[in-house]
Amino acid sequence: MKIVLAPDSFKESMTAKEACMAMERGIKKVINSVEIIHVPMGDGGEGTLDALVDATNGEVFYKDVVAPLGNKVKARFGILGDKKTAIIEMAEASGLYLVDKEKRNPLITTSFGTGELIKEALNKEVNKILIGLGGSATNDGGVGMLQALGVSFKDKNNNEIPYGGGALNKIHYIDVSNLDKRMLNVKIEIACDVKNTLTGPEGASEVFGRQKGASDTDVKVLDENLKHFADISKKIIGKDIDNIQGAGAAGGLGAALIGFCNAEVKRGIDTVIEYSKLEDKLKDADLVLTGEGSIDFQTKFGKTPIGVATLAKKYDVPVIAFGGRIGNGIEELYSLGIDSIIGITPGVIGLDEALKDGKDNLEIAVENILRIITIK
Numbered sequence: 001m002k003i004v005l006a007p008d009s010f011k012e013s014m015t016a017k018e019a020c021m022a023m024e025r026g027i028k029k030v031i032n033s034v035e036i037i038h039v040p041m042g043d044g045g046e047g048t049l050d051a052l053v054d055a056t057n058g059e060v061f062y063k064d065v066v067a068p069l070g071n072k073v074k075a076r077f078g079i080l081g082d083k084k085t086a087i088i089e090m091a092e093a094s095g096l097y098l099v100d101k102e103k104r105n106p107l108i109t110t111s112f113g114t115g116e117l118i119k120e121a122l123n124k125e126v127n128k129i130l131i132g133l134g135g136s137a138t139n140d141g142g143v144g145m146l147q148a149l150g151v152s153f154k155d156k157n158n159n160e161i162p163y164g165g166g167a168l169n170k171i172h173y174i175d176v177s178n179l180d181k182r183m184l185n186v187k188i189e190i191a192c193d194v195k196n197t198l199t200g201p202e203g204a205s206e207v208f209g210r211q212k213g214a215s216d217t218d219v220k221v222l223d224e225n226l227k228h229f230a231d232i233s234k235k236i237i238g239k240d241i242d243n244i245q246g247a248g249a250a251g252g253l254g255a256a257l258i259g260f261c262n263a264e265v266k267r268g269i270d271t272v273i274e275y276s277k278l279e280d281k282l283k284d285a286d287l288v289l290t291g292e293g294s295i296d297f298q299t300k301f302g303k304t305p306i307g308v309a310t311l312a313k314k315y316d317v318p319v320i321a322f323g324g325r326i327g328n329g330i331e332e333l334y335s336l337g338i339d340s341i342i343g344i345t346p347g348v349i350g351l352d353e354a355l356k357d358g359k360d361n362l363e364i365a366v367e368n369i370l371r372i373i374t375i376k
Contacts, residue, residue, distance in 0.1 A: 002035040003027060004282045004317075008292035008304035009047035010324050013358030016040035016047045017054060022359045023289050023322075026366030030374055037281050041290070041304045044191035044268020045134025049078050049089045052130070055276035056081035063120045065093045065113035066148075068137040070163060073098055077117050080275065085128045086121035090114045090250050091135035094144075096212060099137045104213025106139035106205075106222060107166030111253055115148025119180060128187045130271060131257065133194075133250035139165035139209055139222050141198070141229045142256025150178035151260065165205075165251065168225035174236045176260065188261050191268035193302040196248030198241060198255045199227045204248035212251070226252055233259055269307030278308070283315045287373075289366065291322035295341055297329025309337030322365055324358060342369060 007019040014022065020038040027036060039055065042048030053060055058080040067073035075092040079085070091097065093113030096104065114131075121129050138144065143153055144163055152175040153161045161167045196202050205214070205222035214222060229252075230242035241247055241259035248254060257263035273279065282288055290308040292299075300306050305321040312319045318339045326343040333341065344365040345354050354361070 001031065001033070002037065002285045004037045004039060004285045004288045006039040006041050006278060006282070006288060006290045006308045007322070008041050008043060010291070010293040010358050010362070011046060013293065013324060013355040014362070016042060016051055018359060019291065019362060022362040023366045026363040027370055029367045030370040037285070039276050039278050039281055041276070041308065042132070042268065042272050043134070043193045043302060043304045043307065044132040044271070045193070046089065046091060048132040048191060048268060048272060049076060049087050049092070051272050052080060052087045052275050053078040061120070063117060065116040066110065067098050067113055068094050068109035069099060069103065070110065073113065075113060075117055077121055079124055079126065084126050085130065086124065086126045087130045087132070088114070088117050088121060089132040089134070090253060091132070093117050094138050095135045096137040097135065104137065106137070106164070106209055106212040106214050106251065107218060108164035109138045109140065109212070110144035110163035111136070111138045111140055111142055111251070112144035112148045112163065114253065115145035118145070118149060122180065122182045122186065126186065128189065130189050130191055131263070132191045132268060133253055134268070136250035136253065137212055138253070139205055139212060139214070139226070139251035141165065141168060141226050141252035142254070143168060143229065145253060146256050146260055149180045149183065151176050152178065165222045165225055168229045171229055171232050174232060176236065179260070183261055188257055188263035189271065190246060190249070190254055190257055190263050190265045191271040192246050192249045192254060192265055193268045194249050195245040197243050197245065198230055198247040198252050199223050202248070204252045207248065208251065230255065267302045267307070269302055269304055273307060273311060279311055282312055282317055285317050288312045288317050288319045289322065290319060291362070293323065294325040294327060295321060295323035295330060295333070296327025297332060299330070300332055300336060305338060306333065306336055313337035320369060322362060324354060
């Protein structure tokens with residue numbers, strides 16, 4: 001029997017790699033004569049860096065960069081096994097988890113540190129950079145990132161604008177002449193699972209701003225400021241960065257990468273599937289186990305369990321998905337390749353306890369399912 005383990009991370013509870021290990025422990029409580037293949041996954045957010053570095057025998061590097069509030073943070077990026085491809089999770093430098101809840105304010109948070117990570121990756125002489133756009137604390141349209149790469153955003157007094165989405169309305173002129181020239185010779189791929197445009201009802205501010213600390217009034221200001229940024233950008237670079245799917249990802253970082261860095265947008269899960277060679281590993285499997293922290297109707301929009309299940313369905317391999325939280329709308333997922341969805345939380349418990357005991361709960365859930373599967 002061959003079982004492929006391809007979970008995403010369970011946010012704030014366990015990494016994808018730790019989830020694989022918990023699943024294996026559960027399996028081995030039931031059967032020993034089994035081939036178990038670990039393929040930690042990600043969909044562009046947390047865990048994507050680790051998943052791709054692990055899958056390709058790459059290496060992780062560290063760099064002190066500017067955090068969302070202007071302080072310093074030690075952020076990671078990876079170089080894949082080919083030595084020519086870098087993987088960056090923007091959340092490492094500009095993530096929401098780096099800002100205490102009471103201090104979250106997208107009017108002042110910056111993506112500058114993400115630009116610093118890109119520069120450090122360029123110093124490794126890569127020719128491709130994969131950038132995961134999940135989990136941002138920012139709503140600055142990627143302006144901070146571009147500033148770190150040499151682009152200048154001047155106000156009407158010819159001064160550089162300050163950090164944050166609240167300052168974008170001050171942009172009077174954009175000078176791209178000092179953009180790091182190495183960016184012209186590197187391919188940028190965005191790993192992203194959202195299709196939001198930059199502004200409007202489905203834009204970065206309206207959809208994601210409040211979870212980053214914005215009030216309703218702030219959301220309106222941020223949206224208007226991003227629109228101002230898009231209008232001036234169109235005049236300077238000749239591109240409409242507003243009405244592009246994915247432009248609103250990571251507080252508009254997608255727009256900056258697409259417009260100023262000629263980035264290509266790809267579904268995050270597709271990128272991880274490609275580089276992890278998941279298809280080769282599961283096509284002759286007897287069973288695939290996947291999962292992530294929350295499974296609900298949104299899972300169908302490019303989340304890891306559906307990406308894995310779609311691929312497994314191609315080879316008629318059954319798929320069981322495990323989730324810390326099982327929400328509404330999961331019925332739709334059964335027609336997309338998932339055969340069973342299992343919640344791992346035992347009874348009514350608090351969130352803190354569920355997160356703390358996640359590994360044990362996943363192990364027990366997998367064990368229980370394997371006991372059912374192996375009944376003769």
